[in-house]
Amino acid sequence: EPEVTQTPSHQVTQMGQEVILRCVPISNHLYFYWYRQILGQKVEFLVSFYNNEISEKSEIFDDQFSVERPDGSNFTLKIRSTKLEDSAMYFCASRRGLSNQPQHFGDGTRLSIL
Amino acid sequence: DAKTTQPTSMDCAEGRAANLPCNHSTISGNEYVYWYRQIHSQGPQYIIHGLKNNETNEMASLIITEDRKSSTLILPHATLRDTAVYYCIVRLANNQGGKLIFGQGTELSVKP
Secondary structure (H helix, E strand, O other): OOOOEEEOOEEEEOOOOOEEEEEEOOOOOOEEEEEEEOOOOOEEEEEEEEOOEEEEEOOOOOOOEEEEOOOOOOEEEEEOOOOHHHOEEEEEEEEOOOOOOOOEEOOOEEEEEO | OOOOEOOOEEEEEOOOOEEEEEEOOOOOOOEEEEEEEEOOOOOOEEEEEEOOOOEEOOOOEEEEOOOOOEEEEEEOOOOHHHOEEEEEEEEEOOOOOOOOOOOOOEEEEEEO
């Protein structure tokens, strides 16, 4: 069964450094998402992406964050200058084009900022 | 998107049916009910979704009341591997974004 894959599984970065989290969505999916989950807290929506542009973003997704679909398969989340509070699990999700279809999630990247 | 209310935690004996309730009294006519689960900080796993009719797949059944104000996810024969946090999410089905808003969910413990 096709699945969303995320790399790396764990990323350790110094505060202030840039980090890029990578995702390969399911191949025929058209909508892409990033969520994060701080340890012990709820899963929070960050951004949705469709047709090569952001369709919605949350308050968390400030100017330090950006997303890109550089080719036909990858979907990336970049944090330009990481802060301690960016430490979290980051989940990528994708869904097909039909409006009621569910999102399917990857297993996440654990981002640790030192 | 409508808000949902779920019990914080539930226990279930292995092999028995697990019935997880969800209230969504402010649901609107074109909002779907989705169920996901999260096992120990893995990514949320899609289980099932529905609009009005009851639904069944290989993982679970979803029973939606006639007034659509509540639903129940049924795991017919719970196993230890079903121990997880279960999320009931109501989402407007449209092609604009479609973000999921997660609550705290129900922590289901399946016990031997």
